Amino acid sequence: MFADQAGQLQQRGMSRRSALMLVQTHTAVLIEGEWLEAFWCEECQETKWYHVRKSGDRAYELTPAPQELWQQVTGVTDPGGNPTVGEFTRRHSRMVSNHSIKDFKFVV
DSSP states (O other): OOOOHHOOOOHTTHHHHHHHHHHOOOOEEEEEEEEEEEETTTTTTTEEEEEEOSSSSSSSSEOOOOOGGGGOOOSSSTTTTTTSSSSSHHHHHHHOOGGGGGGGGOOO
């Protein structure tokens, strides 16, 4: 995960001054020991995303991942999808057959 605002670093125990200076000198600051991870829920039969924090040598804290944490993560796909992609493109990217040609009308 990455921090791009001083407040994100302050929430993790960094002083206000240090956090402001670090964010000013770097575009994004790596937050070590934290990441988002998906786990399968047997009870509800779906994947759920959690914010994982390493709290000790072999101890971890799990909390459901709030939406705002997705902006601090790199290398993962936002579960809500890319807001700049239209519904037509999103629907066609999920199609695995050649039936998508029916959405196009050819004028001769």
